[in-house]
Amino acid sequence: MEVPILKQGEVLIATFQAALSDADLEHLRRGLVQQVVKLRSRGVIVDVTAMDVMDSFASRTLREIAHMIRLRGAETVIVGIQPEVAFAMVQLGLTLEGVATALDLEEGLAYLIQKFKNID
């Protein structure tokens, strides 16, 4: 399943649909980084609102996406983690350490814009 990647100014927005296979996640990781390079984006928002479960592979992939994008000088924010999913994640020890998180798309954009201002 292809994850749609939308462009909003200097920010890319990737919205997860409910069930993503490991192959889908791999595909997304490569696709996102390629787009960041091609479009010279400064920020990426990954919206996981529709995810009702997060396993260790998904969590690791998200961390890798964030790290790879940071190597391109861009910032990643994961948004929309549901309360039940957050609870389950911390119980499994999946903390997404080192990756910025925000409540939703609005907050994620606000965070990035603030970050860009601080850098500029």
Next chain:
Amino acid sequence: MAKREVSSKDSGTRDNPRVELVRSEAPSELLRELVAHLRQNRTQLREEWVVRISETRLLTAMTKEEIFAEATSVYDSYVEALETEAFEALQAYARNLSERIIPRGVETHEVVGIVLLLRDVLARSLFAKYQTDFKKLNRILDAYEPAANRIANTVAVGFVQERERVIRQQQEAIRELSTPVLQVRERLLILPIIGVIDPQRARQLTEQLLRGIRTNRAKVVVIDITGVAAMDVTVANHLVQTVEASRLLGATVIVTGLSPEIAQTLVTIGVDLGKMNTVGDLQGGIEQAERLLGYKVVTLAETR
């Protein structure tokens, strides 16, 4: 208990000459006769029952009029259950009755007690009626006893189920009341915790907080544990998890009011204090939260 003669149910003994085959009524006929007797003598038997109830000092929480009113309906339901063997209906009736009398302070032993008293009163009246025909008395009791036992059981279980439901409801209410999530500014929540936290309460706390963060779009949460005397390692871990889960929802947590004992526990379990934002007291915590959110509080004198 006296040995019973073979009843008409036991058709296998028709060929066995040693056992006397008794031509008698079918169990359902016996039951009908029994129920008719109980209905005919309803007034008298009910009265006798009510007298026994006050003699044994049961249902002291209720007035004589209330007891009489309930007794009438219980008596009728009892006899109906004997007749129809509809025990689900009886259990529903029992739960309904329990819902009414539990708030009046009626206890389990009282409910079981009065049902057994009724059983006895009715059994005695059967003895009285059939005392001249011992064989028939036995057959009548054969029909009566299993049904009466089932009724006593059903009513008791219905009552206890209702009690347990009420207790669960009350526990839930207490739990909810004791962990309120309060918004004190835009994007700022406070979670004051008081008392003992067990793992179940800790879990409920976390769920309530996460829901509160999402509903109020909070960016900062101050969890105040001044009112918590001690915390074991399990609960301390829950607290750390709460902080981490809140971060996943984009909120920063400030923990305030740690007692020396709790501080020791946290250090012992090796909490990465870099991950946990702590401030001495609630006031300090709120002030830091306001700074994080870009608020500044000034007295009016300063602004003039």
